Amino acid sequence: MLRRVLYIDLGNEDAWVEERQDLFDQWMGGTGVGIKLLMEECPEGVDPLSPKAPIIFCIGPLNGMFPVATKMVATFKSPLTGELGESYAGGRLPLAARFAGHEAIVIRGAAERPSYISINNSDVKIKDATSIWGVEAQTAGMILREHEPGIGRRSIIRIGPAGENLVRYAGVVVDTYRHLGRLGLGAVFGSKKLKAMVISGTEHVEIPDHKRYREVYNKLYQTTVQTDVMEKYHDIGTSVNINVLNWLKGLPTKNFQSSSFPEAENISGEILADKYLFRRLSCAGCPIGCIHIAQLKSAFSTHHEFEVRKVSYDYEPIYSLGSNLGVSSAEGLLQLIDACERLGLDVMSAGVVLAWATEAYERDMITPQETLGVPLQWNNVKSYMNALEYIVRPPNEFYAALAKGVDYASAKYGGADFAMALGGNEVSGYHTGPASIVGQIVGVRHSHLDNAGYSIDQKAAKKQLSPEQMVDEIINEDNSRGVFNSLVGCLFARGVYTSENIIDALGAVGIEKTKDDLDSLGKRIFDEKYRFKTREGFDLSKVRVPKRFYETVSTLGKVDPQTVDEMLRLYRKKRGWL
Amino acid sequence: MSYSIRRIDACRVGRRGADLGMADSSEAKVISERVSVAGQETKPKPKKRRRLKVAHPERCIGCLGCMFACSRVHTGNVSLRDSAIKIQTQGGIEGDFRVVVCRGCNDPPCVRACPVGALERKPDGSVVFHEELCTGCGQCQDACLIGAISLGRGSKPIKCMHCGACVAFCPHGVLTFEEVPS
Structure with missing residues (x-):
């Protein structure tokens, strides 16, 4: 097994690898190694957006080895909550890190000017990203594809303008459609002038006992595809829960003023699947394919001229930008999700912040002067689109407050009773x-x-x-x-991964537990x-x-x-x- | 039921003691026959050659299960580079996937290109690779327009054996076997 930690210092433009066998023996990998490295690297009480605050990425011993072991974890100090920041994403990121030969990556310091990190096996470069600073997340990915090796097996993670402008809940877009979304990792990237990281590699992993490995692999693969454990994710996807939670009175609606949404059906997983879904994708190493992509086709003139956008959707964005904002059309919902994708915002926090602002506006706690004339009203998609742009590039104090999260905004303008955060993090879609x-x-x-x-x-x-x-x-x-x-x-x-299966899987790659x-x-x-x-x-x-x-x-x-x-x-x- | 993932019946295939999960018993049978032919150097009753077909590339979800299956079965290790089948992206995962794998040509240009006879066409049309003869010149790679041959360790070609491991681990029926018309 690989046991390497790659250290990158953006300030000194330096990178080196250390063998940390003990660290992995004791803390396994992933979040275990991640928290241990964070304790080592992060000085107590440090400003999360200062060069001294580190970013740590970790994969674990099963990534790339077995079906659905498809996530990488980032640990950092959250600029949103001021304490533990931790976020997960799939796509091709964990696999790319595995084949580049780095189980953990520690990023220290800050770059002098906009930069991106390029990792190709043990070749690590810090490159100039001035010409793509300010470019939306999706476009930045397209541009980097032209310049970096490893087509088909690399991962490109990048921030949008939200991260660059230090919105406290900016995320990092992973390979398009996946995200290290929560708790503001995008802002930490932005504070380091780090626009993106591209990883690829051609290493392979030696397996100690080929026969045992294949046996365990086949068992887990069969459990994944044959049983009903994963069916929900395969068919309608996580958004199947919109109708379910609506019936159960658990679907937060209009800033949690209600727990059911009369128009939930319009934005349900079923409607999205029937009318807008055109493609499903999977993270590398997963046979399920739960990434649901909708096609949003909208006319921009009366002469049959169309914009076509491909928008990934899941339960949480439908809650946060749909029911919780009273948005009752699938088109409106998809436009809002797409805006967050381009700007590089965490959809969940963004939706909760807008929901609080809408209610505060309704109660005259916020004036039209403060919103710059944007009528923040339930289901007003156009206003929400404007507000998202303003949050990312705040023209005044009000939008600058929204960019710091709902706790901060409600402390300044009131309305804490309906500022839906717990522990400083905007809440998820369940009541x-x-x-x-x-x-x-x-x-x-x-x-x-x-x-x-x-x-x-x-x-x-x-x-x-x-x-x-x-x-x-x-x-x-x-x-x-x-x-x-x-x-x-x-x-x-x-x-799929019962304790017994985890023990078997670890054993098959040489880790006895x-x-x-x-x-x-x-x-x-x-x-x-x-x-x-x-x-x-x-x-x-x-x-x-x-x-x-x-x-x-x-x-x-x-x-x-x-x-x-x-x-x-x-x-x-x-x-x-x- | 809308759940379209194929049922997999585990079966045992002789080559290197590999355990393959097969998509259905007929495919499993074909594979074990082919494998035993290669292993025992004997020729059972004449039968038609079967080869991989990329039947529905537009159904690919990019899971790379085929690539992992190929390297797992043929090298025992976990690798994307050692796979004979490649899933390529065109414009990232926003674009369409390309499935690149040997078509099992009747008049294989890779065989003609090899200056030392390391790639040999058998009477049934299948191509076998004699590693000990290979000099690693890479001419077979250049000869294949679709890019189905890549060079692995020691610059030796990674050649698809049409064994079907990838078919078995494709959850969306992108890949199938077809009989080669004689």
Whole structure:
């Protein structure tokens, strides 16, 4: 197995490789190695946008080796929350890193002028990117393709204008359609004058026991394609949940004022699949193909002249830029998603920020002078398009505040009760009940994917779960996902990778682990992340819960603040923090 | 049911003890026959040659499962470079995929181009590669217009054997086998 860490110093234009066998032995890879390197590299209390704040990329031992082990993790200090930043993406990124021979990449310092990193096997160059600074993310990718080697097996990750202008929730676009979206990695790139990174390589990985490897591969492949574990992602995709959560009263609508959207059907996965879907794609190494691409064809004159855009969609962008903004047409929704893609914004945070602004505008907390005459109203797609452009290139204080996230904007203009963030991160698209809220509060990166509280709520809707049982499930997911995210697998495939299968897969590539080893690794990774969080000022007892969560009916009925408090108390107790 | 991923029945194929997941039993049978022919140097009853066909390139989702299968079965390791089949992009994943693999020509230019006879056309039309004769000159690569031959380690050509491993691991029916008209 490869055990190399590539260090790149943008300030000194230097790069070198270190063998870090111990690091990988102890922390596996992926998020485990990622948090350990972040602890090593990130000075305490550093400004996340200063040259001293590092960016760390890690893959894990299963990437490229087995089906659906298709993610790479980035760890950094988040400019949005001021504590742990962690984001995952697939596409061809993990595979390209694997065949370039780098399991981890550490980026230090800042470049003097706009630059991009080109990695081709052990050849690492820092190149001038002045001529593409300011260029939209998609176009920047097209241009770099012409200049870099490795066609068909490389990965090109880049920021758009949002990252360059330090929007606190700017993302990094990966190979078009995939994203290191959350918690502001794009702004960290921007602060380093780093426009893009291109990785490719031609290495191969020696397998110790070919026969055993093929046996395990075939078993996992069959589980992936034969069983129903993955069917949801294959057919309609994640957006199948729009109708489902709407029926369950869990679909946040108009800034969580309601949990069902009368016009949800218009923007549902079913309608998108029937009318707009023209292609599905997969991350390299995954036979499912869950990336759904819609064709958005719009006339720009009355003479049958059309613009055609290819827009990838999923559940979360439909929630954040659809139901949560009251957008009731698929065309409008796709336009907004496309705008975020071009500008390089995290769709989830962008949607939540706009939803807060719309409600604040409705309540006259924000004036038309502040919005520069843009009427921020539900379903007003044109206004939202204008607002997104203004957020990325803020012409005044108001839009500059929006660019810093909903916590910042509501602290300045009021309306904290309906500023939908937990732990500083704009929330995901679930109003399913207390487990979703608590899960995002305690989660290491305040994401629904830390522990899938939304899924625990849905389980509780079928079979009564006590607050204690919910907390137990959250803790179990917190820990086990730390292991899975060290491999690094796609969370959609978590059903395929049972502990037993993980042990088999690791064994087949020469890493012998027991169930106890994995359990203790999960716990250690979680603890290490909390060490970073608390070091950077996170305090679980001070997390603000917007009142709106308690006002709107959820899948499990109205959520009682006491239930949330009780679950947080139990969580601390079980974590040994009381 | 809209779920179009093929059912895979694991079966055992003789070559290098490889375990292949086969798309269906008829394909599995063809592969084991071909493999045993190559392995035992004996000729069973005459049969038609079968070769890979890129039947539906527009259905490709870019998973690269075929490339991994090829290197896994033929080298035992994990590699994209060592695969005889290549999935290429044209304008990134926003564009269409190109599936590049040997067409199994009846009058193979790669064989004619080889100055030392390392590529040999068998009476049934299949092409075998004699590695020990190969000098790594690369003329076979130049002779193939579609770019189906790439040079691997030691500049030796990576030549598709039409074994069908890639067919078995294509989840969208992009690849099939076809019988070669005599």
